[in-house]
Amino acid sequence: MSSENRIREAEEKDTNRLEAFSDGVFAIAITLLVLEIKVPQNLGEDKSLADALIGLWTSYAAFVVSFLTILIMWINHHRLFKVIKRTNTMLLVSNGILLMFITFIPFPTAVLAAYIDKPDQTAAAIFNSITYFFIAVSFNLLWWSAAYKKRLLDPRSDTELVKAITFSYYFGPPLYLLSGILALYSVAASLLLVVGLAFFFAFSRSEIKTTKD
Template sequence: MEKETGRIEGFSDGVFAIAITLLVLDLHIPEENSITNGNDLLIFMKNQWPTFLAFILSFFSIFIMWVNHHKIFKQIYSRNSAIMFANGLILFLVSAVSYPTALLARYFNGEASSVVVAIYTGTFVLINLAFNLLWFLASRDKKLLRPGITDQAIKKIHNNYLYGLPVYIIALLFSFWIPSVSLIIILGLWIFWALSSGKIEMSTT
């Protein structure tokens, strides 16, 4: 069976690459003549820690999403309009990650911290839902998937994405209460996705 998703994957890779590159635009160097010695530079960098934290979280989140996107399309061999639009929704949300990242970097230390963390975590809730939608649309017709894939493997992939949703929602709820805990949960989630992406490949071989 010939794989029909090459153009979708190529276009998606380009969007992921642009989205992950845009994140670095939030990292700024000091204004000219504002730094007179090494201590000034260290203080400036220390004060920028929310920016560095937001960059790290978002970079690895997008990177791991790209890894999982690659692995899910190793199982999808054919495409239809529903799959293309579901994939487009993922790309739309991924390309928007730079905006909540910028908000988080600028306002995390202020009174609006709970709101910006809620916007940030809410974005990833939507991305998780979009991944679940993509796999649901692809797996409901086995003819669209890799020849020889088993029902057990299809279910494992479905559960792998579905299990992340309640954790993302918990992170969203914590953002209104203890924003820092919400970010710790997000950090734990991308570690989970990094580990579970290997399970996707193992469960389908």
């Protein structure tokens, strides 16, 4: 065995540490969302606490949508790593880029909650769509890092389903860009498309099977 092959094999280790680190980052990102819901302060005599809490409905809505979206992304990430059995530098970098954008989600969520019922709601929705566009690109990069020639996948994984997943990932970035363009005409439609895409990528495909399943 050549020294180059030995180095490559040493580099391609199991994914346990990567998955544990990723799970921790997802957990932190999903926890940070609630910090954007602020406790009402300095209530005037003409405004009750109940009214102030009800007035936070945009923050509640943004929290629920973003929580579910990150949860779905974690499910998707978890399912991918059922067949990604080895790591290399490219996979680690692409996974790190994905996690960077995942941890960024609380910020566009806060912007959306603050401006969804204001004149600048279009800019907030476009900013949100751009964030998810980069997340979709990152998921593509992660999957391609592992699936190219099935280099890092379980060799028993179903080849046709791997191809189908690769093909389905193509649609993520352009559709999230479309949601940003759609925000120019309807913020509600843009947000529905963003949420719909998250559910589509989570539940529209079967589990990746191996030839022995």
